[in-house]
Structures are given as structure tokens and as C-alpha cells.
Amino acid sequence: MSTTRPDAPPVLVADIGGTNARAGLVTEPGHAPGTVFTRPTADFPGLAEFLQAAMAALSGEPRPMRVICAVASPLHEDTVRLTNAGWTFSISDTQRRLGLEALTLMNDWVAQGWAVTRLVEPQRLQRKGGKPAADAPRLAIGPGTGLGSALVTPCADHWQVFATEGGHISVGITSQREADLALRLHNRFGHCSAERVASGVGMEAVHDALREIDGHPPRSCSAETIAREAVAGDPLCREVLAQFTAALGSAAGDLALATGARGGIYVGGGIIPALGDAFDWNRFHARFTAKGRFQDYLAAIPVYAINHPAPALLGLSVYLEAQA
Template identity: 40%
Template sequence: MREPLSIDSFPWLVADIGGTNARFGLVQEPGGPVAHVETLKGSDHPSPQAAALAYLDTVTARTGERPRPRQAALALACAIQGDTARMTNSAWVVSRETLIRTLGVEQVLLLNDFEALALALPQLSAADVTLFGGPARPDAAAPMAVVGPGTGLGVSTCVPVGQGRWVALAAEGGHVTVAAADEVEAEVLRLLRREFAHVSAERVLSGLGLPLLHRALCTVRGTPPETLSPEQISHRALVEREAAALATLDVFCSMLGTFAGNVALTVGARGGVFIAGGIAQKIADHLVGSRFRERFEAKGRFESYQAGIATGLVTAPHVALTGAAQGIAHALRQSDPGGG
């Protein structure tokens, strides 16, 4: 059983920082939701600490009282090693020591963004997830995985360790070598391997990869290849019902199902595999009606194993902020096992 957290440790400042935007929020009491969520454009601020101070100024102007966070956690779209992180797609350098000094907090936790998403999985309610593809239901007592096709392809796993605690495994699973499951996919990958020495899952299952997938698939289908943005491909498929774009989304969803099934087998994600990220939400209806689940289960002798694993689309907003808050809670309980 988890011990309650002391009210003296609140409020908590949580953030989800990507290459373009930084989202901030506050948790003001034990078990409380993430409140006062604001999105700031990263380029408008010289540093993460400047953005955090601007956020606190905004909350102050709205409420008439300046928040004084005691704890902070930042979910970052980059790899983290030690006390400093360099953002992959922005000039920001995130320093734990600088944030502690500037914000006056007691501690700062730096998390990979998908590590934070994984920590949020046990907290998701039925209203936060659209389950699809079978009768299986999530099980927060078993390992769960999150797969996120966005600008790149994120992957992480959340493992229960007892007493209501979870450990999130930060990894780079999106960079594994992608596999083909039929002749069309094999031909697509053959074409891409002419251009790239290594064709990773992220190379096709992401916003960066969708145009490459579309171009290669047009060549396979014998139609003139075009260079389109992910938004153009989605519009042509979902609004104009254009054949090549629809075929691209079909292959995308099928390959995503194969990949998600591989993740489930690799980490033993019997608690469920959840799809997050902007692309998945934009093509939600197409994804749910696609061959994703068929491919997820198509693992030969382990088909029945896969059939027992729930798959769902995360629809709740600001999930990484919830995960960042869980990171703080776990860190506080670990530093004070007696329940302080």
C-alpha cells in the first residue's frame, strides 16, 4: 500500500518540453490533477528556466497569487544522461542545477518524454483511452508499453515493482530495424534501403517517415511518386479518399501493428500496449478500422498470447504531465519510504 505524500511537498511544477512547444502545469495537492496547463512556444524564451518563470507569471496574473513550487519534473523529447540534457530539436540546454537555483525548488527530476508517458499509463482511466481490436482489457498489475508515432517514434515500458510503484524504462526502441510482413512492405523497404544504410522503424512509422513511405509505395504501385507532407497525405487519404494516400495509411497502420506486437513480445507487455502521439490521434478512425490489430496478433505460435493483450489509443490530453507528476511522487516515496 502506498503511503500518502505530505502536503508540505506541494505544489509541484511539471512540464512536457518538445522541440517546438513547452507545456507546463501545477499539481497542488496529493492526488490532485494537473491544473493551470499552459503551452508556450519554445522559441519565445531563451531557456527552459525562462519559460518556466514566464509560465509562473501567467498563473500569477490569472489567480492573483504566485505559485512557489517545491518540486519540479520535466519530460524532455531527448535522451537524458546525468544532470544536463541538450534538446534534440531546439537550442535549449536543460540543467537540473540551474533550474533548482532559478526556480527555488527542492529538487528537479529530468525524464525522457516517453518515460513520462509510460509512468502515466497506470493512471489512465477508461475515458482516457479508446480500446480497439479485441476483448482484452488493460491490467495495471502487469507491464505496459507505449508506442508513439509523432515527429519520431517513441517507445517505453512501465513495470510494476510493488506497493503501487512503477518503474519506467527509457529506451530507443523506435530505432530498431523495421521488418516487412508481406511482399508489398518488403518491396517498400528494398527501395528505402537504396537510400539509407539502416531503415529503422522510425524511418517509416513517424511524421518524418510518412512521406518516405508514401513515395516508395507510389513507386511500388507504379504511380508517379510525389513529395508530400504528412498533413497532405492525411488530408488526401481521409478527406479526398485518394487511392495512393489511403494505401499509404493502410501500410502505415499495418506496419505499426507489426511493430507494436514486437514490442509486446519483447517486454512482456501483458498489461496492454498503448498508442500515443499526434499522428495516431489524427488518423484515429482509420487506425481503429485498419489491420493494426490483425498484425499485432499475427505472431505464429504466440497468436493466442497476443490476443490476450489489450491495445488502445491514448486520447487524454497532457498525459506526459501526468507522468511527470508520477515521477515526482515515486522519487519522494523512494527518498522517504516511511511515507513523508
């Protein structure tokens, strides 16, 4: 059932990623937008310009007066810095500039977490594990430009979604090769987090570190190129992808243990759908469950691949429904 009046203006929802920015109109909270406006984030100098372009492309009458955006950033102050997008802006100034009644920002993985509460087959594809525990938390996690995560918890007859910084836990190490890699990344960045390996920027950093370890000259390489060359059979790029997959599985397992997420692990982000069949779910799951005495505990947890074209936009719509 719709929670908006028939004559109420639609709400513009937007998902601002490090690579792409998406927006759509919600006319019925709880349902994903029918049409999605997508552009490279780098095409715009800031949030206001992107929202203006999205409104021009999507809206007729009545004009949206409320906007809610999912962004990859801590949200504690009026000034927001989106490092991966290269944007810095004031929430209040942007709201005034666009003449909006309300401009709300939400952590991008909180939006993904709200989507998790609504996904059904085939919007989620079970890759591993058993049956979900209905009364247990769920974990949303995924690599894009960075590595994001959120905790989704049942609360009476509704859900609560909490932002986490799970991507910044220390990377797991199971071999000398991984230890050498982690030490190189630690020396370069001051801390070798899971995100330093299991993300787009992580793939690039791992590529650089492995070339240095193996005595090869430096060679700048984007995450997209690394993935493409890995699929084509390049040995070094294949190892980068293997390190990426192992680090992601290890981090997901650690977070599942820390949160009791027996309701399921939902893996999203932009990289895994782009990899398609080249992503090794067996390697991921082997590291996910490689936790000694708790291997069986983790093996029982279902692991899902998020298979929705715009999960953050769906999540923002579900959030609007929950607030109404």
C-alpha cells in the same frame, strides 16, 4: 492523499514535444494539473524561455522552485539536444538561470509510462484484445514526431518504468511493396526502423519514397497534409497512412513478445488522437497479432488507446507521488 505540505510551493511539470510544449502546476502529486499552458515549441529558442513563459502564465505565489520536464531525448549528460525541437541547452545552466532548487529531466515516454499506471476508463479506451494480466508488464507506445515507447513493470506493491528505444527496431515486412519501401528508406537513412514509417517524420519519408518508387516527381508534404489528404481520399496518402498503421502494429507486436507485456498495450502519441476515426484499429491489430504461432498469445493482450489530454503531465505528477 496529498504528499506535499499545504504551504509547499507547487512543482512545475512540462512536456516538451517536437511540435508543442505543455506545462502545468502540480499542487497534489498524483493528480494532473488543472490548467495547462500550451504553445508551439518553435515559438521558443530553448527550454529556459519556455519555462519562463509558463511560470509567468501559470504561477502566483509561492513561485515553483522545482521543475520536472519530459523530453524526447537520451539523458546521459548535462548538455541536452532535442533534435525534434531544435533545442540544445545545459540542465545546470538552465537551473541557475531560472533560480530553481531543482530541474529534473525525464524521457518523455517514461512520463507516459507513469501515466499508464493511473489511467482508468474513459482515460483509456480498450480497442482490442481481452483482459490484462495483473502481474505482467505493460507497454506504452505511440507515434508523434518520432515513435516512443516505455516498459511499465509491477514490482511488489509499486511500479517501475523503464525507457526503451523500441521505435528503432527494424521495421516488419510482409509484402514485396513493403520490402521495396524498406529498401528505399534503408538506402536513404542507413537503417529502416519502425520510426522511419510509423511517425510524423516517417509519414513524410514514406510519402517521398512511394512517389519515387512509382515514378512520380518529388513533392514536399508535411505529415499533417498527408493525413488530411488521406482522409479526403488521395490514393497515395491513403497508402502512406496504411503503411504507417501496419508498421506501428507490427512494432507493437514485436515489443509485446519481447517484453511479455500481457498487462496491456497503451497506444498514445499525438498522431492517433488527431486522426480520430480515420485510424484503422483493425489494420493495426491484424499486424499486431500476425506473429505466426504466437497469434493467439497476442490476441489475448488488451490494446488501449490513451484518451487523456495531457498524459505526460499526469505521468510526471504520478512520478512525484511515487518518489514522495
